Amino acid sequence: MPGALVCLPTYNERENLERMLRALVPLGVRVLVIDDNSPDGTGEIADRLAAELPGISVLHRPRKEGLGPAYLAGFREALATDADYVLELDCDFSHDPNDVPRLVAACEAGADLALGSRYVAGGGTVNWGRGRRIVSAGGSLYARTLLGVPIRDLTGGFKCFRRRVLETIPLDRIHSKGYAFQIEMTYRATRAGFTVVEVPITFTDRTHGQSKMSRAIFLEAVARVPVLRLGALSGRL
Ligand SMILES: Nc1nc2c(ncn2[C@@H]2O[C@H](COP(=O)(O)OP(=O)(O)OP(=O)(O)O)[C@@H](O)[C@H]2O)c(=O)[nH]1
Numbered sequence: 291m292p293g294a295l296v297c298l299p300t301y302n303e304r305e306n307l308e309r310m311l312r313a314l315v316p317l318g319v320r321v322l323v324i325d326d327n328s329p330d331g332t333g334e335i336a337d338r339l340a341a342e343l344p345g346i347s348v349l350h351r352p353r354k355e356g357l358g359p360a361y362l363a364g365f366r367e368a369l370a371t372d373a374d375y376v377l378e379l380d381c382d383f384s385h386d387p388n389d390v391p392r393l394v395a396a397c398e399a400g401a402d403l404a405l406g407s408r409y410v411a412g413g414g415t416v417n418w419g420r421g422r423r424i425v426s427a428g429g430s431l432y433a434r435t436l437l438g439v440p441i442r443d444l445t446g447g448f449k450c451f452r453r454r455v456l457e458t459i460p461l462d463r464i465h466s467k468g469y470a471f472q473i474e475m476t477y478r479a480t481r482a483g484f485t486v487v488e489v490p491i492t493f494t495d496r497t498h499g500q501s502k503m504s505r506a507i508f509l510e511a512v513a514r515v516p517v518l519r520l521g522a523l524s525g526r527l
Pocket residue numbers: 298299300301302303324325326354355356357360379380381382384496500501502503
């Protein structure tokens with residue numbers, strides 16, 4: 291899959307990064323690690339592996355600003371390459387790197403945006419407590435209802451964009467940081483008329499490192515959804 295580039299944001303993923311890159315390289319994808327100056331030395335590990343393994347590059351950013359700004363910086367670099375497909379993937383093995391070819395295949399079969407989805411038949415979550423399941427499923431239901439889109443998993447972060455989607459969405463106008471960023475990217479893609487397809491995945495809770503999910507990220511998403519809807523209704527989106 292030489293036409294596919296995986297954007298891989300990292301913040302304190304020392305225990306996961308090497309294993310993740312060694313899982314991705316045999317798939318034949320290119321990988322852009324986007325590290326926000328992780329205090330645990332993830333950035334140095336990324337540089338060492340980029341020198342050793344084919345198809346890996348590293349974008350070092352000075353400070354942690356959230357997932358959204360990290361991805362936006364990665365997308366700009368990705369668009370400067372000749373990649374046909376640009377993917378989002380978490381580095382904590384919640385997303386199975388071996389599912390990457392299934393997302394790319396969905397785009398090759400015609401989708402403009404393929405979403406790894408926990409909430410369609412065949413998808414699911416493993417090792418999540420009841421609290422996390424309720425928050426996640428409730429969040430997608432809330433966003434789906436307010437935005438009026440038929441997409442089951444709006445908060446997931448395992449995606450494959452056809453290049454032209456990222457060329458069309460005004461990246462400069464996106465300021466969401468956490469789950470809101472995932473919702474906004476998918477919503478903007480549907481508003482722009484692109485075809486969104488959900489591909490069932492099993493999401494497994496991380497076993498190494500720490501989650502960066504926070505109350506602020508949760509509240510940002512709750513507040514951002516109605517703003518997105520109003521923006522669309524008034525033609526500003
Ligand atoms: N560069 C960068 N990466 C980040 C930032 N925040 C999170 N990440 C990375 O984004 C991916 C997802 O972050 P997680 O901590 O797993 O957060 P999450 O998946 O939303 O939350 P959980 O469901 O609890 O795992 C991981 O690879 C993180 O290392 C950030 O501010 N900057």
